[in-house]
Amino acid sequence: MTTTEIKISKKLEEGIEFSCQMCGNCCTGFNEGEVYLYKEDILRLAKFLNIKGKNGLRTFAEKYVKVINDSFFWKESGTQRGKTYRFKTLGFKFTGEDEHCHFLKKNRCSVHVARPFQCRSFPFWQMMVSSRKNFENYTKKCEGLQFLKGTYYSREEILNWAKEEYQIEKNYFLEMKEHNFDILKVYPFLSKKMLQE
Secondary structure (H helix, E strand, O other): OOOOHOOOOHOOOOOEEOOOOOOOOHHHHHHHOEEEEEEHHHHHHHHHOOHHOOOOHHHHHHEEEEEEEEEEEEEEOOOOOOOOEEEEEEEEEEEEEEEEOEEEEOOOEOOOHHHHHOOOHHOHHHHHHHHHHHHHHHHOOHHHHHHOOEEEEEEEHHHHHHHHHHHHHHHHHHHHHHHHOOOOOOOOOOOHHHHOO
């Protein structure tokens, strides 16, 4: 897939109004999916939390981050067919019986200004932008999508969020590919123990 191939569902063709209602539903429940983290996300969070150096990043990762499986479809230039690559990436650990984000405090994000891209771009993820069914499924859980009031996002703005998400994923995939999919070369602050959990 390329960014030009991202389609937008009819539901979003005219744009929508959206404002987070601080219900905390998207920050709770592992069954809702992973919160992916990329290098820029981690560095932004580290700066916000005043975490310094490789040891600080290692402590942060061991407390808040987990290694998870990911995949990316890629077609090399000049080839007839692409293939799906499987590799490791990073995501937030969840905590408590309700499996909530460590940074969720009284239904408020305590790192809101430094939150990861995936959190900032909601509800305009590729999988929601291009699928009416996915969008409707998330609407059942998200008070902001039920309310549909607040900031107006045009069709172009919505597509730009989805394209930026794709670009971040692509850049990470290419960096991993360059390092033979060795996540420790991309994230040298990870401990080997984290790869075994």
